[in-house]
Amino acid sequence: MSSIPTLVSQLIRPEILALHAYHVPVSAGLVKLDAMENPYLVPPTLRAEIAAAVSDAAINRYPDPNPLALKRKIAELLALAPDMTVLLGNGSDELIQLLAMAVHKPGAILLGVEPSFVMYKMIATFLGMRYVGVPLARDFSLDMQAMLAAIERDKPALIFLAYPNNPTGNAFSAAAIKQIVAAAPGLVVVDEAYYAFAEDSFIKHLADYPNLLVMRTFSKLGMAGLRLGFLAGSALWLNELEKLRLPYNVGVLPQLVAEKLLDNHDVLVAQAEQIKLDRSGLSSQLSAIAGVQVYPSSANFLLLRVARAQEIFEGLKQRGVLIKNLHGSHAMLQDCLRVTVGTPEENQKFLSAFNETIIQLA
Numbered sequence: 001m002s003s004i005p006t007l008v009s010q011l012i013r014p015e016i017l018a019l020h021a022y023h024v025p026v027s028a029g030l031v032k033l034d035a036m037e038n039p040y041l042v043p044p045t046l047r048a049e050i051a052a053a054v055s056d057a058a059i060n061r062y063p064d065p066n067p068l069a070l071k072r073k074i075a076e077l078l079a080l081a082p083d084m085t086v087l088l089g090n091g092s093d094e095l096i097q098l099l100a101m102a103v104h105k106p107g108a109i110l111l112g113v114e115p116s117f118v119m120y121k122m123i124a125t126f127l128g129m130r131y132v133g134v135p136l137a138r139d140f141s142l143d144m145q146a147m148l149a150a151i152e153r154d155k156p157a158l159i160f161l162a163y164p165n166n167p168t169g170n171a172f173s174a175a176a177i178k179q180i181v182a183a184a185p186g187l188v189v190v191d192e193a194y195y196a197f198a199e200d201s202f203i204k205h206l207a208d209y210p211n212l213l214v215m216r217t218f219s220k221l222g223m224a225g226l227r228l229g230f231l232a233g234s235a236l237w238l239n240e241l242e243k244l245r246l247p248y249n250v251g252v253l254p255q256l257v258a259e260k261l262l263d264n265h266d267v268l269v270a271q272a273e274q275i276k277l278d279r280s281g282l283s284s285q286l287s288a289i290a291g292v293q294v295y296p297s298s299a300n301f302l303l304l305r306v307a308r309a310q311e312i313f314e315g316l317k318q319r320g321v322l323i324k325n326l327h328g329s330h331a332m333l334q335d336c337l338r339v340t341v342g343t344p345e346e347n348q349k350f351l352s353a354f355n356e357t358i359i360q361l362a
Contacts, residue, residue: 022119029320031321031350033321033341034324038222038268038272038300039340040274043267050257054257057252057253057256058252059252059253063250064255065247077262084233085232085234085238086230092215092216095229095231098244099187099241100127100129105157108130108158109131109155109157110160111133111158113133113135113161113165114136115140121133136165141172142180144176151184159180161191163177164194164298166194169296169297169303171198174202193215194299196221196300197276197299216229218258221268223261226258227254279300292305301341309326315353315356315357323340324339
C-alpha cells in the first residue's frame with residue numbers, strides 16, 4: 001500500500017499541488033482592517049427585528065432553492081429592465097466559478113488584469129482553464145494597447161474586470177471598459193464588489209451590450225457574514241448559468257436576513273457614505289506622513305506604498321492592528337500595504353500604530 005504523501009502526489013493535479021490555499025490570518029484580539037468589511041453593526045432596533053425573524057426560521061428545512069422575493073427586491077433596487085434578472089450565489093466566489101465552468105470548452109481562456117482579485121486566476125486553475133493576466137499600467141490604470149492586443153490574440157471566452165479594482169482601489173475608465181466589452185468575443189463580467197463606495201456602475205449599460213454581465217456582492221455593504229452575491233444580466237445568460245448552480249446554495253438564514261436588510265437598505269447606504277467620508281480623512285492623514293504614497297480609491301480601503309512595508313506590517317500587528325500586507329504578492333505591489341477604512345476610533349488606532357512603527361524603524 002502506498003503512503004499518503006505518495007498517493008497525494010500521484011492523484012492530485014500538479015497545478016493544484018503548486019497552489020497555496022487562500023490565506024485568512026487569525027485576527028482575534030486585533031483591530032481588524034485587512035478584509036474590506038463594513039465595520040459597523042446595524043442599529044439595535046433592526047438587530048432586534050432580525051433576531052425575531054431568525055427565531056422563527058425553519059432551519060430544519062432546506063432553503064428556498066429559488067427565492068423569488070429576495071431576487072425581486074434586488075431587481076427593484078437595481079431598477080432592472082423586465083428582460084433582465086439576477087442569479088444568487090454563495091458570495092461572488094461561487095459566481096466566478098459558475099461562469100468559468102459554463103464557458104470552459106477545450107482551449108477556452110479566462111482573461112483578467114494584474115494585479116486584481118486573486119480568485120479569478122485561482123478559480124481558472126481549479127478548473128484547469130488557461131488564464132491570461134494582462135499587467136496594468138504603472139499608475140494601475142488599464143493598459144488599453146496590451147488589453148486589446150490580448151483580446152485579439154487570445155480571444156478569451158471570459159473576461160473579469162473589477163470596478164473599482166481590488167487591491168488597488170481605483171476605478172478604471174468607463175470608456176475603456178466599454179471599448180473592451182465591444183472588442184471582446186466572449187463574456188465580460190464587470191465585478192462591482194465595491195459599488196457602494198464608487199461613483200458609477202455598469203448596471204445601466206446591461207442592455208447596451210449582449211456580452212455584458214455585472215456581478216456584485218453584499219459583503220462590503222455590511223453582509224460579509226451572509227456570503228451573498230449576485231449576477232445581473234439578461235435572463236438568456238442567467239438561465240443557462242442556473243443549470244450549474246448547486247441546489248440550496250444560499251441558506252435559510254442568509255436569505256431571511258438579506259431580505260430584512262434590503263428592506264432597510266437606506267441604513268446600509270448611510271454607513272457606506274460615512275465610510276467614504278472617513279476614507280477621505282484617512283487618505284489625507286496618511287498622505288501627510290513623509291515617505292508614504294497613498295493611491296486614489298473608490299472602494300472602502302486604501303492602497304499605500306511605503307519603504308520597509310513588511311516591517312511596518314509586523315510593527316502594526318505588534319501594536320494590535322491587522323491590515324493586509326501586499327509586499328511580495330505581485331511585482332507591481334512591492335512595498336505596498338492595504339488598509340480597510342474602519343470606524344473613526346479604529347482609524348485613529350491604526351494611524352497611531354503606524355506612526356509609532358515608523359518612528360521606531362527610523
